[in-house]
Amino acid sequence: MALIVKELVTILRDRRSRMVLIGPPLFQLFLFGFAATLEVKNVSLAILDQDHGYWARELTRRFAGAPIFTTIRSIPGMADIRPLIDRQKVILVVNIPQHFSADIKAGRPAKVQVILDGRRSNASQIVQGYVAVIVQNLDRDIARAQGLPPPPSVIVARNWFNPNLIYRWFTVPNLIGTIGMVLGLSVTALSIAREREIGTFDQLLVSPLTPTEIIIGKTIPSLLVGLLNGTVFLLISKFLFEIPFTGSLLLLYAGLTLYLLAVIGIGLFISALAQTQQQAFLGSFVFIAPAILLSGFASPVENMPDWLQTFTLINPLRHFIVIVNGLFTKDMPFETVLTNAWPLALIALVTMTSAVWLFHRSMK
Numbered sequence: 001m002a003l004i005v006k007e008l009v010t011i012l013r014d015r016r017s018r019m020v021l022i023g024p025p026l027f028q029l030f031l032f033g034f035a036a037t038l039e040v041k042n043v044s045l046a047i048l049d050q051d052h053g054y055w056a057r058e059l060t061r062r063f064a065g066a067p068i069f070t071t072i073r074s075i076p077g078m079a080d081i082r083p084l085i086d087r088q089k090v091i092l093v094v095n096i097p098q099h100f101s102a103d104i105k106a107g108r109p110a111k112v113q114v115i116l117d118g119r120r121s122n123a124s125q126i127v128q129g130y131v132a133v134i135v136q137n138l139d140r141d142i143a144r145a146q147g148l149p150p151p152p153s154v155i156v157a158r159n160w161f162n163p164n165l166i167y168r169w170f171t172v173p174n175l176i177g178t179i180g181m182v183l184g185l186s187v188t189a190l191s192i193a194r195e196r197e198i199g200t201f202d203q204l205l206v207s208p209l210t211p212t213e214i215i216i217g218k219t220i221p222s223l224l225v226g227l228l229n230g231t232v233f234l235l236i237s238k239f240l241f242e243i244p245f246t247g248s249l250l251l252l253y254a255g256l257t258l259y260l261l262a263v264i265g266i267g268l269f270i271s272a273l274a275q276t277q278q279q280a281f282l283g284s285f286v287f288i289a290p291a292i293l294l295s296g297f298a299s300p301v302e303n304m305p306d307w308l309q310t311f312t313l314i315n316p317l318r319h320f321i322v323i324v325n326g327l328f329t330k331d332m333p334f335e336t337v338l339t340n341a342w343p344l345a346l347i348a349l350v351t352m353t354s355a356v357w358l359f360h361r362s363m364k
Helices: 002-013 015-035 054-065 078-086 100-105 121-145 168-198 201-206 211-239 249-273 277-293 306-314 316-329 334-363
Strands: 043-049 069-074 092-096 113-116
Touching (some): 002 211, 015 168, 043 054, 043 121, 054 069, 054 092, 054 100, 054 121, 092 121, 113 121, 168 201, 168 211, 168 249, 168 277, 168 316, 211 249, 211 334, 249 277, 249 316, 249 334, 316 334
Parallel strands (some): 043 092
Antiparallel strands (some): 092 113
């Protein structure tokens, strides 16, 4: 208890420490909550209308009426396409060829060329999907206007758990785990290294505290700070970003506790190995960057090679992202939460045990 109080006093007494624990996490949550998105909005496009017929004008009006396209340029000829894309003035060019309206009126297939900026591959694929929907809707209206049979099949999409595909509903809950990892590792990994640098680590080793008690004394303050930040993030997600929470708060806090213990265990292990705060900081950074990339936050784990998917099982952020997303939007049942919670407990047990063993070595 004395070590726990000492750690909390050390954190709370120093104004810079308080600012590090409160300011940057909140700033990161707001920044990434609004900026970290794979949605494609405010798209600029150019239209080369070589037909000037009724259906060409109708297609142009539909592009202009789509809220996703905010800037529409009309260009006179093919020579204007390359400069616009080369200079990234537009992400796509729609080329409506001659006889487009005439072919439609005659019942012949009419083609539309779409030229995309392949340098922005993800955005280009999404924009291509928008264009395909607009053209498909035009096809359906053309068939109705000419008394032709409608297309043989129509896809009617219904999105479960996130009906309007609001990307923030995915990113903000994930940020609870991502920022929590950065904060937990930063606080924990630097603690023992800081003790070594200022000369108080040897005092800890000769005190009546056992290595296990030292680990517990270093763990509980970081856990309390992590739970406090997690609570603040949860409230901001619910009331500011208006993300629905459909699951159990008890299961969320249980999963968050196991996740923080796993992260703190990794931080203590790094801190026990490091001799200086600089080494501890670099060790934390070496772990954080791959952990975020292999968590499923940036890209689905299922898209990774099989051997890499197996490697991600030792990543606590991967398991917590499943838990927090499931509890926010899907009311994940206890059995599914348990499936992703026991690996967190195992990671915490292994890393904490390793940290205690390293402390035992330091005392010999």
